[in-house]
Amino acid sequence: NAGVTQTPKFQVLKTGQSMTLQCAQDMNHEYMSWYRQDPGMGLRLIHYSVGAGITDQGEVPNGYNVSRSTTEDFPLRLLSAAPSQTSVYFCASSTGQGQQPQHFGDGTRLSIL
Amino acid sequence: GDSVTQMEGPVTLSEEACLTINCTYTATGYPSLFWYVQYPGEGLQLLLKATKADDKGSNKGFEATYRKETTSFHLEKGSVQVSDSAVYFCALSDQASGDNQGGKLIFGQGTELSVKP
Helix, strand or coil: CCCEEEECCEEEECCCCCEEEEEEECCCCCEEEEEEECCCCCEEEEEEEEECCEEEECCCCCCEEECCCCCCECCEEECCCCHHHCEEEEEEEECCCCCCCCEECCCEEEEEC | CCEEEECCCCEEEECCCCEEECEEEECCCCEEEEEEEECCCCCEEEEEEECCCCCEEEECCEEEECECCCCECCEEECCCCHHHCEEEEEEEEEHHHCCCCCCCCEECCCEEEEEEC
């Protein structure tokens, strides 16, 4: 019963460094997404994917890249980290039907110095 | 565009008190509405949902009714416990957005609840 697995749980980066946040799900969900959570702002959608090979931008995509080569995996890449990207990042998956809930990972807490 | 507005927190209650967290929404289509809960250090978990007008979602003593006339989905519980301390998020998924985007969620800002013994 792994569900949605995110790694790492914590990361500290220096400004300008790059890194990849990993997300994997074992529920054969077509829809996957990345959110960032900032105090007082709820969760905001960064990028999402409706299936392998298909990705699209959400509300706050700048500074992030994604790819979806398999149904299971949906990594999020920070190209050149900036202090404004300090946040908690959540990956989620669902069947993609609007009535169905999304399943969230436990999050990655990222600090950019 | 679509949006969700929640009452601001933090909310502090004594054990066994009544809880109401207000949530209102704007949407162009026919959204499904959700309440998610986030316990400290964890990800979000679905608490309850409602998919059409007048539906009532319920779980763990929490309830919320989909009110189309007032565009609201307020979360209620008659008697809170210390274990209910968490952050609560109201969210919508607009099924009319097309392009297989039915999985996209729009969140409110979250309401932190603290229940004291």
